[in-house]
Amino acid sequence: MQAYLLEFVNFMLRWLHVIAAIAWIGESIYFVMLDNGLKKPKAAEDREKGVFGEMWAVHGGGFYHNQKYATAPAKLPDDLHWSFWKSYTTWLSGFALFVLLYMANPSFYLVNPNANWEWAANMTGWQANVLALLFLVGGWVVYNELCKRISPNMTRDGLLSIAVAVMMVLVAYLSTQMFSGRAAFLLTGAVMATAMSANVFFWIIPGQRRMVNAMKAGETPNPLDGKRGKQRSVHNTYFTLPVVLLMISNHYSFAYNHEHAWVIMSLFIFGGALIRQFFVLMHAGKIQPAYPAAGTALILVAFWVAMPSSQPATAVVDGEATSFEEVHALVDQHCVACHSSEPTQPGFAAPPAGVAYDTEDQILRQKSQIQQVVASKYMPLGNMTGMTDEEREAIAAWSE
Ligand code: HEC
Numbered sequence: 001m002q003a004y005l006l007e008f009v010n011f012m013l014r015w016l017h018v019i020a021a022i023a024w025i026g027e028s029i030y031f032v033m034l035d036n037g038l039k040k041p042k043a044a045e046d047r048e049k050g051v052f053g054e055m056w057a058v059h060g061g062g063f064y065h066n067q068k069y070a071t072a073p074a075k076l077p078d079d080l081h082w083s084f085w086k087s088y089t090t091w092l093s094g095f096a097l098f099v100l101l102y103m104a105n106p107s108f109y110l111v112n113p114n115a116n117w118e119w120a121a122n123m124t125g126w127q128a129n130v131l132a133l134l135f136l137v138g139g140w141v142v143y144n145e146l147c148k149r150i151s152p153n154m155t156r157d158g159l160l161s162i163a164v165a166v167m168m169v170l171v172a173y174l175s176t177q178m179f180s181g182r183a184a185f186l187l188t189g190a191v192m193a194t195a196m197s198a199n200v201f202f203w204i205i206p207g208q209r210r211m212v213n214a215m216k217a218g219e220t221p222n223p224l225d226g227k228r229g230k231q232r233s234v235h236n237t238y239f240t241l242p243v244v245l246l247m248i249s250n251h252y253s254f255a256y257n258h259e260h261a262w263v264i265m266s267l268f269i270f271g272g273a274l275i276r277q278f279f280v281l282m283h284a285g286k287i288q289p290a291y292p293a294a295g296t297a298l299i300l301v302a303f304w305v306a307m308p309s310s311q312p313a314t315a316v317v318d319g320e321a322t323s324f325e326e327v328h329a330l331v332d333q334h335c336v337a338c339h340s341s342e343p344t345q346p347g348f349a350a351p352p353a354g355v356a357y358d359t360e361d362q363i364l365r366q367k368s369q370i371q372q373v374v375a376s377k378y379m380p381l382g383n384m385t386g387m388t389d390e391e392r393e394a395i396a397a398w399s400e
Helices: 002-037 044-049 085-103 125-150 157-178 181-216 223-247 261-283 290-306 324-334 360-365 367-375 389-396
Strands: 051-059 062-069
Touching: 002 062, 002 085, 002 223, 002 261, 044 051, 085 125, 085 181, 125 157, 125 181, 125 223, 157 181, 157 223, 157 261, 181 223, 181 261, 223 261, 261 290, 324 360, 324 389, 360 367, 367 389
Parallel strands: none
Antiparallel strands: 051 062
């Protein structure tokens, strides 16, 4: 019952998380489009009012006329629309999912028993939980310090972008050395997503509040508040595509269980950011196909790096292929406690990822997937059932 309850809550939280993220990222993409697509106002009276740009749009059977003021309108309306709950809801629901799934089962999901760093391979569940939290907080602290130290007055934003890019490669590298591959992809995405939400919470919204308060008091707002909000928003724009990719990566073990998973992850991050750049420029009327071409090229390099080896196992070449009976016995011994329509492993209410090996037919049909997850050591999860390297070789050498 408890396992079922957790699974149900997980399902509902995931729903909330995806909906909130669609609303937040959708709005963010919309405002970048709006900002970049503004035209000079046509009417002289608008220009006199201080309107700096406008956009006419038709949507859902109505006509919309957006106007942006160079500084602020002469009088602020009382019912200003603010955007922050979409961001906070996305972060909070995402964090709750992380706690429910990863932190509730750290030895399954966070610890990588095959990690290169011995201390990481031997972490207890609690240590892994604390390390994961430190990783998230540390990511924000480092990113925020980079922004504050490198470009405090928004005059060195180019250099700052390079520093943030280098930081992300480091985050990708460290996460894959310390955590299981699946958690590493998620945590790297979460470092970016946390920076995005924290940018809204600590900088963008407080800056906007100071600007509004200054205007209400009849003072000139500090222009740095506006510029800083813009700087952090621009970072958020380039984080969106990579974050979404990393958040949906959990079923693609070919990417995150690769020995060079951090390289694959970095290629995806830069590929996504380059593709985003194309759209940012496109909304400003500049079509520059070099960006998506470069982004696609990086993703193709990732495809090439992650490609599974097509070499047949040595045992197959030597004519010592494993029979189906032997494979069946290994699957029974090492997989079926979890992968069954009625799992016996505590904590599992249903076959994980919908994968069950109760019948011969089920095993035969999923041969290549079984070989892939066993060879990459993704399965058995956390090597709970103690599969040896010889047994992995035997599954690789299953050739019928
Ligand atoms: C301790 C429980 C456990 C054991 C033992 C286990 N698995 Fe899994 N397996 C899981 C969980 C949990 C998932 C779901 C992970 C996810 O959500 O991506 C999973 C997912 C999978 C997937 C789907 C991968 C994906 O992401 O779509 C395959 C294939 C798989 N396991 C094969 C195996 C094989 C083969 C064995 C035995 C060698 C095995 N598993 C042993 C828990 C286990």
